Amino acid sequence: MNMNNPLPVYNGEAVGINKIPIVPPGLFLDSIVQAANDGARIACLFGSPVAARTIRLYAVLVHDPSGELSILATYVTDRYPALTPDCVQAHWFEREIAEQWGVRPEGHLWLKPVRFHHSYRPEHDAWGRSPNDPILPSVMDFFRVEGEETHEVAVGPVHAGVIEPGHFRFQCHGENVMHLEISLGYQHRGIERALQGGPDKRTIHFMETLAGDSTIGHATAYCGLVESLTHTQVPARAQMIRGIAAELERVANHVGDLGALAGDVGFLPTQNYCGRIRGDVLNLTALLCGNRFGRGLLVPGGVAWDLDPDRAGEMMARLEAIEADLAVAIPLMFDAPSVLARLEGTGSLSIELARRIGMVGGPARACGLVCDVRTQLPYGAYRFATLPVSTYHTGDCFARAYVRWLEVQRSFHLTRQLIESLTDGPLTRPCGALDPDQLAVALTEGWRGEICHVAATDEDGRFLFYKVVDPSFHNWFGLALAMRNQQISDFPLCNKSFNLSYCGHDL
Amino acid sequence: MLRILRARIQQKHRTMKYPRGNFPEMPDRFAGRPVITGQCGESCRLCLDACPTHAVSKTPEGLRLDLGRCLFCRSCVGVCPSGCIAFTSNHQLAAAKREDLIIGPKSLERAAAVSEIARKFFRRSLKLRQVSAGGCNACEADANVLSTPAWDMGRFGISFVASPRHADGLLVTGPVTENMLLALRKTYEAVPEPRIVIASGACALSGGVFGGNPEVTGGAEPALPVDLFVPGCPRPTL
Known part of the structure; x- marks a missing residue:
């Protein structure tokens, strides 16, 4: 094959790290732009040091309609011509590369830090800061609109609700938002760096707390990587239990969000019912593993807890009751004209924009993009399921809410199917040592969207690097754009309709 | 309107009876307060090596388990050949003193709760401002749950408020990152x-x-004086 073309891989396949085509920077950038123009999405674009002065850049591309995955790499030193002007979806990734490795993408139009930490290569800083300069979060040049009747509103890091910290700057003309800039990094806990040299006894716990509400989503991606790097065949029963847990996680969060959206528009019945029903779903996960968030359920090689027949029966009975409650609580909201008036037409994004900026998950599907890892790059139990992709076409708050409701109903269907068809067999297979000098990619569909983990092993089979992309990393920019020409008072509603993760972004 | 009323009847009254009535039943696989149940071999270090957060230590008097560090992952239980550590279903984990979170062979069932001053001032009305400082959103999400009808902590005069200036105190979650x-x-x-x-x-x-990790400062202390410690990962909702 041509060593200049991206290497096609399966979701969850490990390949020799020396098999990955390394091309000159110019060709690397052209290939990505070409692929993006043909409809591909950047799942991950990141750097990894190979020598004191050299950084290897990797790009993992997803071709959504066909479900192909491919990898390409190049070498850069301190600077390279930025990809962002020709391929907007790279813009957040290139900021991350600049911040982590002090490599400057020349011509990047928006080159600012994303997490506010010192460069991982001392003496290399994309902004020329010294290692001794303190770096304070959100201390940077914000985009500003100036004029007599414009004003700036700054919110956060500490917000009014029980929610994670982030800083938001609105450029307003009266009530109207002309531009929103989002600055994060407050939740940065240094997880990627701590994962290097692993896996060790802390690794699975880092995965479970990357984004605590997506414990199953991230843990599934991690376990998938370890299993492919150790050639472990996970028992079917374990895959199905993972699938059940993932769908419960999706339902719980979507139901919670629907309730919160109802609350944000002042529709209290659905808010109250959903607040409780979300807890009932979390309790199903606790029935399975003792923890409402699924902590301790997944282990590399399988699952730690079984869904025995008694437990399965109990789960089915409770599922039925929850479904009946939701069938009353949710339509109440979607049939209320006062709710629809607030949701419809608020925070709209077009399908073209969503594709250009590389959005994923529910917010992308709400614009009409057909993207769902479960269907397009199936893994685990989803290999045996037919799952329609839930989309809507209006790209507004209503669409983002309605897609959630569609997904909840389909998740119930799938969960029941999985419980009814649980196969016999073991729960785990032992994983041996990790193969040396390999690279593996695992994608899963968390409830927020595509979760991407990429790991490579060194000659001893330890993690050379471990890269995590939470769906929020792709979607925060979408929220910023959705706020353009909206009333500033609609921000809470727009924000909730995305409900992105701060800690998943900040890592 | 009629539909809303019908829905109200269908959804029923769901607020739990606790604390007046019985505890809600905990799931059988729930890991609550651990107990040290046995004496282990002097040279055995299996649980110390298995613990991801160095919560287990060994003293001449026996094993010690620090609930402030414990993730309740039960790795220690899995590796112990002589069954020295067990996790009960007791969800009452909080303590007013950090040292009361250290569990040894002779620890009490339940540590002393809040101080007299706190009890006197805030008994009937307590307004809290929640601050997530590097939290993974599990503790935060299960703080939100406390306001929902099933728990309804408003019954006790407790609520979350938007501004610290309206608050009587803070509920801190997360390892307190440098950036927070x-x-x-x-x-x-x-x-x-x-x-x-x-x-x-x-x-x-x-x-x-x-x-x-160098990116975090290691919890609410020493940045702030802490009056109540609630263990768990995330802490149980009761």
Whole structure:
């Protein structure tokens, strides 16, 4: 094959790290732009040091309609011509590369830090800061609109609700938002760096707390990587239990969000019912593993807890009751004209924009993009399921809410199917040592969207690097754009309709 | 309107009876307060090596388990050949003193709760400002749950408020990242006195799994004086 073309891989396949085509920077950038123009999405674009002065850049591309995955790499030193002007979806990734490795993408139009930490290569800083300069979060040049009747509103890091910290700057003309800039990094806990040299006894716990509400989503991606790097065949029963847990996680969060959206528009019945029903779903996960968030359920090689027949029966009975409650609580909201008036037409994004900026998950599907890892790059139990992709076409708050409701109903269907068809067999297979000098990619569909983990092993089979992309990393920019020409008072509603993760972004 | 009323009847009254009535039943696989049940071999270090957060230590009097560090992952139980550690279903984990979170062979069933001052000032009305300082959103999400009808903590006069200036205290979650340290301090200073601090979850108590990372400071202490420690990962909702 041509060593200049991206290497096609399966979701969850490990390949020799020396098999990955390394091309000159110019060709690397052209290939990505070409692929993006043909409809591909950047799942991950990141750097990894190979020598004191050299950084290897990797790009993992997803071709959504066909479900192909491919990898390409190049070498850069301190600077390279930025990809962002020709391929907007790279813009957040290139900021991350600049911040982590002090490599400057020349011509990047928006080159600012994303997490506010010192460069991982001392003496290399994309902004020329010294290692001794303190770096304070959100201390940077914000985009500003100036004029007599414009004003700036700054919110956060500490917000009014029980929610994670982030800083938001609105450029307003009266009530109207002309531009929103989002600055994060407050939740940065240094997880990627701590994962290097692993896996060790802390690794699975880092995965479970990357984004605590997506414990199953991230843990599934991690376990998938370890299993492919150790050639472990996970028992079917374990895959199905993972699938059940993932769908419960999706339902719980979507139901919670629907309730919160109802609350944000002042529709209290659905808010109250959903607040409780979300807890009932979390309790199903606790029935399975003792923890409402699924902590301790997944282990590399399988699952730690079984869904025995008694437990399965109990789960089915409770599922039925929850479904009946939701069938009353949710339509109440979607049939209320006062709710629809607030949701419809608020925070709209077009399908073209969503594709250009590389959005994923529910917010992308709400614009009409057909993207769902479960269907397009199936893994685990989803290999045996037919799952329609839930989309809507209006790209507004209503669409983002309605897609959630569609997904909840389909998740119930799938969960029941999985419980009814649980196969016999073991729960785990032992994983041996990790193969040396390999690279593996695992994608899963968390409830927020595509979760991407990429790991490579060194000659001893330890993690050379471990890269995590939470769906929020792709979607925060979408929220910023959705706020353009909206009333500033609609921000809470727009924000909730995305409900992105701060800690998943900040890592 | 009629539909809303019908829905109200269908959804029923769901607020739990606790604390007047019985505890709601905990799931059988729930890991609550651990107990040290046995004496282990002197040279055995299996549980110490298995623990991801160094919560287990060994003293001449026997094993010690620090609930402030514990993730309740039960790795120690899995490796122990002589069954020295067991996790009960007791969800009452909180303590007013950090040292009361250390569990040894002779620990009490339940540690002393809040101080007299806190009891006197805030008994019937307690307004809290929640600050997530590196939390993973599990502790935060299960703080939100407390306001929903099933728990309805408003029954006890407790509620979350939007501004620290309206609050009697802070509920801190997360290992307190370097990037949140200043904001956390400023939020605390904005709370009028007398004020209390509740640290919730292993991260806020000790840094949890992030404890050793240079990007975090290792919990709410020493940045703030903590009045109540609530262990767990995340802490149980009761």
